[in-house]
Amino acid sequence: MEGNIAEIGQFLGAGLAAMGSGIAALGVGNVAGNFLAGALRNPSAAGGQTATLFIGIAFAEALGIFSFLVALLLMFAV
Structure with a gap:
């Protein structure tokens, strides 16, 4: 029974972390x-201001990629 609860928490945390990718997409659109x-x-x-635009987009995308990696770590970490 304990393994199932841990698995549910693992996938729930991964889903919440994956929401960061969508939020990063909103950030890129805003920039x-x-x-x-x-x-x-x-x-x-x-x-x-074009260089500033690309820096802002890069930071927003980096946060999205970071949240995606955290989601993958939460899903597949043992």
């Missing part, structure tokens, strides 16, 4: 959307 809104308001400044 890109705000950049686009700013670029449309001031097109001359958009070129100087």
